[in-house]
């Protein structure tokens with residue numbers, strides 16, 4: 100167990116619902132779920148393998164105190180943000196955002212499944228984009244393609260070659276980004292300051308633990 | 312001109328469903344003068360459009376007949392059909408009400424012999440059967456209609472069809488010169504009993520009502536099961552007329568939903584439970600019913616009714632609100648969702664899907680006086696400050712017949728008190 104995880108588990112002993120309400124973004128909505136099933140039935144990912152628990156079940160598991168199972172589940176990370184559930188929920192729960200809130204909380208505690216593709220993308224994207232204030236698309240793509248090893252990366256790259264060439268032609272992709280050139284924000288220090296401030300505010304709010 | 316005798320000691324009842332009729336009768340039987348205004352060409356409201364009603368599974372004709380008999384025997388009530396209230400002014404004890412009267416083109420000499428209908432060939436949608444079939448433009452709204460009088464639909468007025476109908480009538484009952492009138496009358500107190508309407512199922516887009524022929528509503532299902540209905544009481548699929556023997560009921564279609572109706576409509580669980588009886592009654596063990604539900608709300612004394620349906624092996628309960636409906640090549644509707652008991656997904660094919668649509672107050676969108684308060688769903692609430700206009704029945708809440716009648720009796724009592732106070736003050 101990570102320190103943060105231990106601390107939270109001790110602080111909310113046997114009251115996982117309260118923990119989610121206070122710690123996860125939009126977590127206060129969980130108790131409003133009436134278990135109708137519309138979200139689960141509307142979720143496109145639920146009709147594909149790899150999706151353990153639909154949102155409705157996640158919400159019930161939270162109430163049932165299944166802390167480990169929820170926080171280590173890949174389910175929240177499978178959400179495609181299609182918003183089907185969100186617009187249909189009869190109780191108007193912001194389901195998509197709750198799913199992301201729980202996912203982010205699990206990540207903060209170090210419980211999110213390692214090398215989960217969505218998590219990997221989020222991390223890579225965040226690091227890439229906050230570095231200069233602009234996304235370095237070539238490097239982002241590289242790190243995603245080569246996630247599963249060198250050969251897999253080459254294969255993927257060849258598959259997507261025509262798309263890449265098309266993007267370069269249309270001036271939507273700058274190949275020089277591979278060498279660290281390309282678009283950047285002017286005031287890069289300012290960006291870092293802004294992010295630091297945002298973290299500080301988030302930490303104050305509800306006394307949450309925040310990610311570095 | 313239609314003449315109405317009304318003073319400020321008259322009680323006006325708007326809406327002639329079971330609630331309005333009850334309120335009117337209760338007041339009239341204490342000696343008050345009552346004017347009952349009904350928009351349809353007949354009394355009885357939506358209760359008359361049910362096949363049977365829970366909990367005793369009796370036919371609505373039974374309850375209505377008693378009320379009609381009381382009505383016919385009471386000289387204190389004046390009934391205006393095809394009439395709509397268009398404006399109310401004044402205050403408690405002294406209201407002036409304007410009522411718009413639409414012509415029926417048939418007077419009290421009508422014997423309901425039906426000759427005029429034979430002479431007419433134009434057809435119009437059958438409103439009594441929720442437009443499931445078509446009827447002649449000279450028609451008796453339904454077999455138990457009160458008043459028992461034909462109606463000439465205004466679409467044929469001025470055509471040779473109307474002349475043919477008049478020529479066919481041996482009793483001189485057809486009067487094509489009748490005109491729309493607006494009359495004004497006095498009332499001391501008003502009972503507002505305009506009832507409910509089924510929620511518009513087309514708004515629940517994932518269910519594809521209006522697009523898939525074999526997705527229907529619970530009010531339509533009542534008409535399919537009724538021997539006086541468009542199929543003679545056979546439960547047939549709208550798409551191909553085949554017998555529907557594998558029927559799904561989807562609860563809370565539009566109710567308990569912030570995107571549609573906020574409230575629980577209260578009667579629809581019972582209505583679907585009741586409708587499984589129709590399926591059992593028609594096809595015995597050959598037919599299966601499946602109820603998809605969030606929770607079954609068979610309130611207070613109805614629990615027994617639920618227990619009995621639950622014991623029927625031909626009825627399956629699936630705890631899940633269906634997420635969406637699709638359709639296969641044979642136009643069989645397929646229900647998609649996830650079962651809350653176990654969180655397993657399903658996609659079940661049925662012959663027919665019945666949406667248990669909820670109740671929306673009929674008053675919604677109607678211009679009723681500002682001092683009548685309504686709740687967040689549009690139902691009329693009791694307003695202690697006003698107390699000259701009283702809601703009754705489903706105009707005040709989603710109610711079953713029994714509760715609607717109780718609420719109507721209460722409203723009548725309050726109206727009587729207003730008029731009594733006035734009478735004492737003037738004596």
Ligand SMILES: Cc1cc2nc3c(=O)[nH]c(=O)nc-3n(C[C@H](O)[C@H](O)[C@H](O)COP(=O)(O)OP(=O)(O)OC[C@H]3O[C@@H](n4cnc5c(N)ncnc54)[C@H](O)[C@@H]3O)c2cc1C
Pocket residue numbers: 325326327328329330331348349350351354355356357358361363364365366394395396504505506507508509529530533578582585673677703704705706710711712713715
């Ligand atoms: C599918 C289904 C099944 C049901 N089954 C049962 C059952 O088995 N048992 C049971 O107890 N209940 C049942 N109900 C509920 C029952 O239908 C209602 O409780 C009952 O109709 C309420 O009567 P009401 O007089 O309040 O309203 P309504 O029946 O709606 O009557 C209102 C009347 O007012 C008239 N009106 C409306 N607006 C105006 C206006 N502006 N001016 C003049 N007149 C107007 C209407 O034409 C109508 O005649 C069922 C409902 C549904 C939908």
Ligand code: SF4
Pocket residue numbers: 131132133134135136137138139154155158187188189190191192194
């Ligand atoms: S749709 Fe909303 S109320 Fe229904 S189960 Fe999902 S979250 Fe709960």
Ligand code: SF4
Pocket residue numbers: 138141142143144154177178179180181182183184185194195198
């Ligand atoms: S927004 Fe996410 S959880 Fe909701 S239906 Fe889409 S994929 Fe499923």
Ligand code: SF4
Pocket residue numbers: 417420421422423424425426427428461479480481482483484485
């Ligand atoms: S209007 Fe005349 S013809 Fe038509 S049913 Fe009445 S009496 Fe018969």
Ligand code: SF4
Pocket residue numbers: 562563564566567574575576577578579580581606607608667669
């Ligand atoms: S009575 Fe049943 S079907 Fe109707 S709204 Fe309430 S819970 Fe839903």
